[in-house]
Amino acid sequence: MKIAVVCALGWLDRNGYQHVYRECIGSMAEFAEVVYLVQSTRNRTGIAELMQLYPNIIHIADKRTWFSDYDDEHEITYPLFHNRNLGIGMQAASMDGAECILGMQSNWYIPHANMTALRARCEAVIRDSKDCAWLYRSTQYAGTLFHVSHHVKFIVNPKHPECMVPGKVADKAHKLFPPANQYAELEKTNVVDVPLEMTLEDLENIWNWYKCYDGRVGGSMVFKWETFRKIYQRSSRILSVCPVNPNGAGALIARNSRPDFVSHIILRDMGLERA
Numbered sequence: 001m002k003i004a005v006v007c008a009l010g011w012l013d014r015n016g017y018q019h020v021y022r023e024c025i026g027s028m029a030e031f032a033e034v035v036y037l038v039q040s041t042r043n044r045t046g047i048a049e050l051m052q053l054y055p056n057i058i059h060i061a062d063k064r065t066w067f068s069d070y071d072d073e074h075e076i077t078y079p080l081f082h083n084r085n086l087g088i089g090m091q092a093a094s095m096d097g098a099e100c101i102l103g104m105q106s107n108w109y110i111p112h113a114n115m116t117a118l119r120a121r122c123e124a125v126i127r128d129s130k131d132c133a134w135l136y137r138s139t140q141y142a143g144t145l146f147h148v149s150h151h152v153k154f155i156v157n158p159k160h161p162e163c164m165v166p167g168k169v170a171d172k173a174h175k176l177f178p179p180a181n182q183y184a185e186l187e188k189t190n191v192v193d194v195p196l197e198m199t200l201e202d203l204e205n206i207w208n209w210y211k212c213y214d215g216r217v218g219g220s221m222v223f224k225w226e227t228f229r230k231i232y233q234r235s236s237r238i239l240s241v242c243p244v245n246p247n248g249a250g251a252l253i254a255r256n257s258r259p260d261f262v263s264h265i266i267l268r269d270m271g272l273e274r275a
Helices: 021-031 047-053 078-095 112-127 180-186 200-213 225-238 249-256 262-269
Strands: 003-009 034-039 057-060 100-105 132-141 150-156 191-193
Touching (some): 021 034, 021 047, 021 249, 034 047, 034 078, 112 150, 200 262, 225 262
Antiparallel strands (some): 100 150, 132 150
């Protein structure tokens, strides 16, 4: 079965993505027959390197995908545009003969230990003629892995084109609170989000960009670390520590993580790491 990954991304050289994109996208290229990187910026930093390392990567970047070239730039939030680009990539994958499509983000990785089971799950979606299925997602802060906490309908059957319409890909992640006895089964096929491998400067930079273009946030709000710290502390309360060490890309990310990254600060706030 030809399985494709579609990953919508922006810059790779800033805002924390520079610390994880090689490992995350590398895991996608290891998993899938072909990976479509759909980019919302003209900045191609890192793309040539990735395409040289992984010949199964296809890069899509043109006036359709560049956020700065969109006619109604200030009438659409960046997350919705990002969602739109996922649809563009999924349509390209379908036209190229993909039989199952997996949606990903540039700071998510597929654990090496999960790849065989995730491929089997993709095959089952197509065999059972489903339109789409949940992709389960865990979180990793530095070297600490947490249990599955979200799911999103990112396993897509291209025979159902309504699931791939640009701007209508169901990319909203839903919180998930499974009983503890279900973790083992769900985590055979989950992917992992590494959202906080960034410095405070990275976090401030991405906030200052988002507040200009994202209608979900207050454009007049000034970045204050303590405000964001409370937000991360609150959102981290739903996370439950997984007693398994990260593997594959996750192990590399853990090894490269630095004490000044936001991930370490929040781990210390959670009492999971010493100051």
